[in-house]
Amino acid sequence: MYRTKTCGELRLANVGESVTLSGWVQRTRKMGGMTFVDLRDRYGITQLVFDEQTDADQCERANKLGREWVIQIIGEVSERQSKNKNLPTGDIEIIVRQLNVLNESITPPFTIEEQSDGGDDLRMKYRYLDLRRPNVRKNLELRHKFAFEVRRYLDEQGFMEIETPVLVNSTPEGARDFVVPSRMNPGQFYALPQSPQTLKQLLMVAGMDRYFQIVKCFRDEDLRADRQPEFTQIDCEMSFVEQEDILQMFEGMSRHLFKSILNIDIPTLPRMSWADAMKYYGSDKPDTRFDMKFVELMDVLKGTGEFGVFNEAEYIGGICCEGQAVYTRKQLDQLTDFVRRPQIGAKGLVYARVGEDGVLKSSVDKFYSPEVLENLKNAMNAKPGDLILIISGPDTLKARKQLCELRLEMGSRMGLRPKDKFSCLWVIDFPMYEWSDEEQRLMAMHHPFTSPKPEDIPLLDTDPASVRANAYDMVINGVEVGGGSIRIHDAKLQQKIFEILGFTPEQAQQKFGFLMNAFKYGAPPHGGLAYGLDRFVSLFAQLDSIRDCIAFPKNNSGRDVMLDAPGFIDQSQLDELSLAVNLPQD
């Protein structure tokens, strides 16, 4: 037996017990005739004591222990003279009777501490050492607990976890598929699923009623920060439900997760229409940890003065930053630079400070009468000491997005976005379609199986762009953690939606035939949603990147630098697969 206790569990009550521990050497220190070793395992750190006077030989061996050696000790639990309040085991230490070295270690390439000296690349190459750091390990522990509590809740609600295949067919629409050549079917390819969307709908046709799956999904996209080629989804679908049933069910799941994992009672989730989210936050995933809502200022500032930019604008909107009138000219110039960055793309920024005397002083003072400025102050509900920031532009959507970025920036600067505060909401009533400049057609905002709101169905013929969908997103702290929709279960309505998306009946049949065929055999009304597990866990763990809650993530080139994957394969493997590699000519 390698151990009788772990390194995290011994307390004063154990004093006098003889124990066997195993673990890694975190550090050793020699003080006088004593050698102290911090022994670490997954569960904690326990201090070991070797006394030169009692056993000089063994103490000598302890002095030779290196960092990250694996040892086993037998000894007696003893009360510490100087207790360590920062350590759960800090009241005790082990007087070591016997030391066995289980394995040596060469010197690790970076320190195994919460704050490591290793850079990102090095830590990823030696991820198995990086994972020894307690903060990284805790993320995986949280992820385990999170997934388990998801399963516990859904199981209690009668959901069945059903595994859908990983080797499927290439799906049209959506992102690029990863494909897998089939040796047994030469020239043919499987695809890895971007999501089990159609399969879960088939499970509803199959009468499974309540399905879920925590499942790997795959997208061969050019990787941006915080995208992984493989990611994990909490995929859910229910039959005989309306939108309200789904919102209730999954609000309940979120409540269960916050309570069981973070011991936080979250309030009832507010519901915000997509239109309101865009109007007040310039985003379909508003960060509602802080208020600072947009105020539209077209009535106040367009045509009421000589400022040409506003007079030509299609949108003028402002935010009121409480108590920020102290912002210096230099700070305001920084903000202007911020909104002018190409990623944001605003032309400029208008500001106005409300003095302690209640008088508004603005960068566009000279164009407006005092009455207009007073109207502005009132419209913004600004108090003495507040700072008003205004964005305008010829495109309402773009200007709102710019103002959204500014609002988030100010929220961060003002400390209004602490990671340990959580603000959840539902964004509902999404539009069915969005116009694609690239494709020059309406595209499904969610996916082509999303049901329109029944009351908007007549608009499909007259004004499809205004049709709202039975679609919903759950947003937490400005992050879309999940989203879904009620699906179309009526074959005729589905046909119409495909037409609006520009598919001929033949194309629709070719792309979605097997689903549409299945729907001919009694499809129940159904709907569902999917959460991004990595994102959801990252929020709970207060991480900056989803990578930090993934055991073995890939880098921005889609590489696993630890495994050195992907790699080249043998010609014989290619031959078996009836494939040849045609590298692009430089």
Add this chain to the structure above:
Amino acid sequence: MYRTKTCGELRLANVGESVTLSGWVQRTRKMGGMTFVDLRDRYGITQLVFDEQTDADQCERANKLGREWVIQIIGEVSERQSKNKNLPTGDIEIIVRQLNVLNESITPPFTIEEQSDGGDDLRMKYRYLDLRRPNVRKNLELRHKFAFEVRRYLDEQGFMEIETPVLVNSTPEGARDFVVPSRMNPGQFYALPQSPQTLKQLLMVAGMDRYFQIVKCFRDEDLRADRQPEFTQIDCEMSFVEQEDILQMFEGMSRHLFKSILNIDIPTLPRMSWADAMKYYGSDKPDTRFDMKFVELMDVLKGTGEFGVFNEAEYIGGICCEGQAVYTRKQLDQLTDFVRRPQIGAKGLVYARVGEDGVLKSSVDKFYSPEVLENLKNAMNAKPGDLILIISGPDTLKARKQLCELRLEMGSRMGLRPKDKFSCLWVIDFPMYEWSDEEQRLMAMHHPFTSPKPEDIPLLDTDPASVRANAYDMVINGVEVGGGSIRIHDAKLQQKIFEILGFTPEQAQQKFGFLMNAFKYGAPPHGGLAYGLDRFVSLFAQLDSIRDCIAFPKNNSGRDVMLDAPGFIDQSQLDELSLAVNLPQD
């Protein structure tokens, strides 16, 4: 709201309630002025009643309902005149007030009944209809519960479920990999994992201590019956453990599963050495639901008479089939044909019946003295009325395997292998190596990271073929449901094992370098095992094929006939992947 109750929950206590139900039309029957509809959902079947006298119009609509139409009804729960004892809801029926057709269905290609008229191919093509059959659905329900109880047990034991990547590197040794071309790394390929073996060992190096994962694995093998290109593993690994710790932990898991899912208390698992399993059952996965152990008869029958076959044999073994002396000559000829089939390959079969008078009559009587025959009877411990069956041959291993097949056949014929009886055991002390005629070298029986038994390590130099491993399989009813080993954590010992397997240091470095490098940084002693979830669930569900517990299985050509996968992809996709298809020339 589509329903207030499901079709499985109404009882006499609900009589008088007004309810809303939704589901599928299982069948309709007209009797006099009444129309009866069986309404089905995942939870059960409820009888609906439409009365012509009360609402002729609605009754008329009910008469037009087709099989598998999806309907919603509102009505009142009423006590049935003639109760159906076979149905949990058989005491009640619903007097329907309102009928809404939610979706029509064309006629399904086979009947949605436990005993369907659909053949295998048809049912797989329309798997979403096949899954509506209650017996198929129940398999998935059991699978869900099984996986959940695995997680519950392991979570309680401190295991963390950690997701390992699906896009990994191609592994040497083992079966053929499925590969995934990388667009971002032209000419390079990921591989899909055959198992997370090396990754879970890295997680032990990372200090995760107790890991598990229910995870999809992939092998591009030519498919035999009951093999799937993707299958699911319960993958487990523990640190600071010896074999005994692992056997205890996972015996506990099996006990939990049998109890929580089947309400069966299983006894302590017997442990059988691999050598004994081969000696007494001719198999490393003996079916111990019945006894009928092999008796070696070399002392009794070789050289004690004139029967040349036995006199030249390297192995003679028999089984005693209790009460089967009634077997006719014709039946015995059938058995002889059975063992002579090419899959089994025996040359012939010798039998002996013990008469009611205690006298043994054998097909080789004339070659042996009565004393020898009496010795045979005693050696076999045969009683009056028993049948002795004997196999011999020049190769012990092959003869034992033939006798194993015969034993299983007799067990089946004698009704000794009922699917609802479970006999579990551990097979331990596997050999480290087996000789490969094909490769003309020793091969790892388990995998190259398996630790030899400490007491056998000296034999590595002198007689490696006799070295036993710290490896173990869990066997239930003749099926290997899981297996694993203690791993090597010592880099020098690992190096030696690689040498014996015939790898040069360079080859070992190239194939297993990243794992061996990781082991230099303080690898803890560790070990684990993996269960085949599909097989384990199939046993619990008493299925003939693992396909029956998989929602969307593939056929023997690796095709999903429902999705029609794999399929051809666009030239543009191939170009993006820097690939060309070279179909073999006919």
